[in-house]
Amino acid sequence: MQSNVPPFSELLANTRESAVHLEMRDAYGTNPRLEAWQRGERVDWSDRASWWHPFHQTVADAVARGVVVRRARVVSEPVSAYIRWEHDATQGNIAAGEDVRWLPRSRATGFLMPANDFWLFDGNLLRVHHFAGDGRHVTDELSTDSGTLKLCASAFETIWQHATPHSEYTI
Helix, strand or coil, rough: CCCCCCCCHHHCCCCCCCCEEEECCCCCCCHHHCCCCCCCCCCCCCCCCHHEEEEHHHHHHHHHHCCEEEEEHHHHHHHHHHHHHHHHHHHHHHCCCCCEEEEHHCCCCCCCCCCCCCCCCCCCCCEEECCCCCEEEEEEEECCCCHHHHHHHHHHHHHHHHHHHHHHHCC
């Protein structure tokens, strides 16, 4: 696997039209924001400085340039604690300009899906995420293989068409 994958911010900065992200895990390890949420601490969405991170700015900058950023999440139901937190935190993604949809895994049985989460930039560069069994991020790899790009783009679009917009998906 490629170990010199540019950071997400650089890949998105070079994107001109679209960036799509497919997430299919029910947990992605842990982090301080998740841990705070599990303790009952909630984001004060009216205090943008407290939750706006460089990631949000990177997305907002891309959207301001005209890049369409979409994220689809395939989730098991009932959802995990991680997904409950992620659903709550998605308000930040929406504020940055992402369009987010959710697809219950039970509604995806007839779909062929890649084995790994990914970002697809402008339909011609794929950043594949590899995770350990416990949800820790292991590494990323880039692909420009036309067959892989086509498969991932098709899978994303199928999921997107059947998924529920964030504003309508309740957990």
